[in-house]
Amino acid sequence: MSSLYWLARGGIALAGKTPRPMRYALSSGLSSASYLGWRSKRLVTRQNMSKVLCLPVSDPRVRRAAFLSWGNYGRTASDLIYFPHMNMNEIDARTQDMTQGGTWREFVRQGLEPGNGTVIATAHFGSWDIAGAMVARYFPMSAIVETFKDQQFNDLMQGHRLAKKVGVIPMESAPRQVLRDLHQNKVVAIVADRPMTRETGVEITFFGHTTYVPAGPAALALKAGATILPGFVWYGRKKQLFVRAFPPISTQPVTGLEERNREIARLTQGIYNALEEMVREWPTQWFMFRPFWPAEDGAQG
Secondary structure, three states: OOHHHHHHHHHHHHHHHOOHHHHHHHHHHHHHHHHHHOHHHHHHHHHHHHHHHOOOOOOHHHHHHHHHHHHHHHHHHHHHHHHHHOOHHHHHHOEEEOOOOOOHHHHHHHHHOOOOOEEEEEOOEOOHHHHHHHHHOOOOEEEEEOOOOOHHHHHHHHHHHHHOOEEEEEHHHHHHHHHHHHHOOOEEEEEOOOOOOOOOOEEEEEOOEEEEEOOHHHHHHHHHOOEEEEEEEEEOOOOOEEEEEOOOEOOOOOOOHHHHHHHHHHHHHHHHHHHHHHHHHOHHHEOOOOOOOOHHHOOOO
16 A cells, blocks of 8 residues: 555544644644745745735735745644544534525525526635535535545545545546536535636636636536535634635526626636635635736736
8 A cells, every 4th residue: 555545544543633732733833834945835825915915025914924824724734634533513513604694504505496506616715625524414515626646545535525425526527527416406516716827717807916717617507507606614713613605696598609708707706706805804714825816917026
């Protein structure tokens, strides 16, 4: 068996016996050290945060937010390792619903009412794995996931998601399986925030700047006639978790390529409007360590 597999098994077993404060302190310390020692990623994170905070890259507030985001990412990574030990009843008990105009479960039900499924568009924000496990407790749900090259390690990690009732859709075969699940009126979760090039992505405005992101979530929802529901789970102080869903975005029937492209652009912008609202309020919970805006848009400071 592979060394990566055994390393993961050992880490998971150890995580199950380690108190949460100690796990979080260790993982946050390691990720913060990575930030300090990884110059290229440090600069990229600061450039992204400068857009979010509308401040020069050199501003101390930008530097602090970038550093804290890596520390918070350590907490997310720690919970991924701890995932098979996680008690979802306990997670529900310490999660506060911040959804406006209803509850997150009510919004998911609204999204499923037309009968064509719902695409939950989330992001590298807070904990997307905890979010998926929360939804899967109440609704039939699958998530698009990246496949690890090491097959034993991949089977181990995906098996933990399956144990939490989260169906696994490998990214390389996603379109067909996503459409199948949506046609069965299921929930499909997609981590949507990936930077693309002008040639391969959809143009959106994010924090007042133009960038390009995948068309996939909107295109799949449009093809199935599904709704899109932006949703996020993130961390508060100590044991606290928050969840927020946004109202479902309905797809509109289209005829012709030009109309389709406009609808995909509208739906995609809707996803990122919700994400912008979340990141604006909780910037250090957004884990974007790749350049999210085109270089020609200019780095501040």
